[in-house]
Amino acid sequence: MAYLVGDVSSTARCFPLMDGKPVAIARSSGPYVWDESGKRYIDTVLGFGGTILGHAPDAVIQAASTALLTNPLPAVNHPSEELAAAALAQRTGNLNKVIFTNSGSEAVHLACRVARVATGKRRIVKIAAGFDGWLDGVAFGNVGSAEARFKPGQRPSNGYVTVIRYNDFNDVEQVFSEFDDIAAVLVEPMLANAACIPSVDGYLAHLQKTVRQNGALLICDEVLMGFRLHAGLTSHLYGIDPDLVSVGKAIGSGIAVSAVVGKAEYMKVAEEGRALRGGTFSGNPIACAAVLATMPALEKADYLALQAHGNILRESIIESFAKHGRTVCTSGYGNVFSIWFSETPPKTYDEGLALVNNELSLALHMHLRREGILIMPSPYGRMYISFAHDAAVVAEMQVAFERVAELMSRAVVGVGA
Incomplete structure (x- = not known):
């Protein structure tokens, strides 16, 4: 059995x-x-x-092992959590407030929650065929799903998430004409889980401009692309200025850790307790040790x-x-x-x-x-x-x-x- x-x-x-x-x-x-x-x-x-x-890099494994042996899971704050947040924020520009999570799915979910509370609106617009985690809501429209492919005039929606076509300039403007409750648009800088479809010239800039004009926030899901093209956010490399970003994978070099990095004006809703955050293992010493060892390695x-x-x-x-x-x-x-x-x-x-x-x-x-x-x-x-x-x-x-x-x-x- x-x-x-x-x-x-x-x-x-x-x-x-x-x-x-x-x-x-x-x-x-x-x-x-x-x-x-x-x-x-x-x-x-x-x-x-x-x-x-690469697998099991010495510096990361040694740092994580030391944390595991000395302080694996305190129930309260520990010194390395702020140090890890600082190491990450120093490489994410004006997105200098950090909340650690355990998985990319959690980070995306939390970023959406922050956006909804900060704007007072409910709806999240995501890219059709983008994989932004497996949690309810943002799993809608994932690659391979029926709702990821739709014709002009159609608009798949589950009441929480609405999808738009990637690299379609007109669809960005169209969705804002259809809904007045959009809290944020969620986008990967590259549509990675649909087999690495890059954005066409001007698309991300057009998306950002339209989002800002309509009072919504721009969330970039960089769980996959963050720190992959340089020691920082791919969004910034492209000249894009997102309000919130989910990161993960590369920031821990094989140790389970993800995070939301965001602008202080929006992240304050979590600091003030208006956007619930939690997780027994979020920001644990092992994960933070991995971040602290990974950041300087990527810098070099x-x-x-x-x-x-x-x-x-x-x-x-x-x-x-x-x-x-x-x-x-x-x-x-x-x-x-x-x-x-x-x-x-x-x-x-x-x-x-x-x-x-x-x-x-x-x-x-x-x-x-x-x-x-x-x-x-x-x-x-x-x-x-x-x-x-x-x-x-x-x-x-x-x-x-x-x-x-x-x-x-x-x-x-x-x-x-």
Whole structure:
């Protein structure tokens, strides 16, 4: 009898069987993971972006271990919580008030609550196919859902959340003409969970301008993209000035921690007790130790080299498949990107839906798994590259992709489960 529901607590971690067996990772270090049989994989899942320094970085593990041994869970305030908040806020500009949470879903939920209380309005507008957590309300309109795809003149809504189309300038203005109770618009700087669809030129600026003109707040969900392109917020790198931002994943380098960072004028509703916040484990010493160790490491990290390694890999993947008669392209950035079996990547979710090929995406996953590279099995999956993926690791990946491109050029696409 199996006691764990569906064999895993998060459905995102449910990978397909191979030779009748699941993949179960027993150990991880740097760019690698090892399964229970001892087989090594180059990992591009990387905790779904949560291990930007690579698995188990020494400084982070040592800091978290010290906290675990000395002060794992006090019931009251502890010194490292303010220190961790300061370390984070020093890198988030005018969003200099911090509330720690345990997961990205909690951070998004709390940001929405703060926005609703601060504005006195109820409705949250989110991007169709954006993944802003699995909690009720913002799960509405997630990638793959029926409500994420809709025609002009339609407006999916559940009374709490209303969705708009990504990269659609007119839809931004249209939604504000339809509703007068919009507290905030929630957007990812890149539509990552729909397979890394970047914003088109001017879209985010137009979104911000329209939001401000209508008395709403702009919430950027950077649980995935925060600290991924530089040691700070991707929003600020794009010249956007959000009011609230959810961050997570990279800020703890594999240790569970997320946060809401926001402007003081809005975050005061939580400080004054008007927006409820809580959580026994929120801001715990282990999480704060991880943040304190991660922030200086990211400050010193060579993001240009990281992007270069990823871009070399992206170009190599395209060339390998072209050499063997199959066209692929990529979308995203050097250290987080998706592979499309098409000539050009989509600019909208609807375009992406038309390009999705479940059979080819699964075949790619299975072939690479046999070659010792672990990628997400979904057509909406992403490949992450960490600072531990050096030139030698990238070269090894290039060789594996070359072999897989050749295999997938043959008549039989799949490799079986």
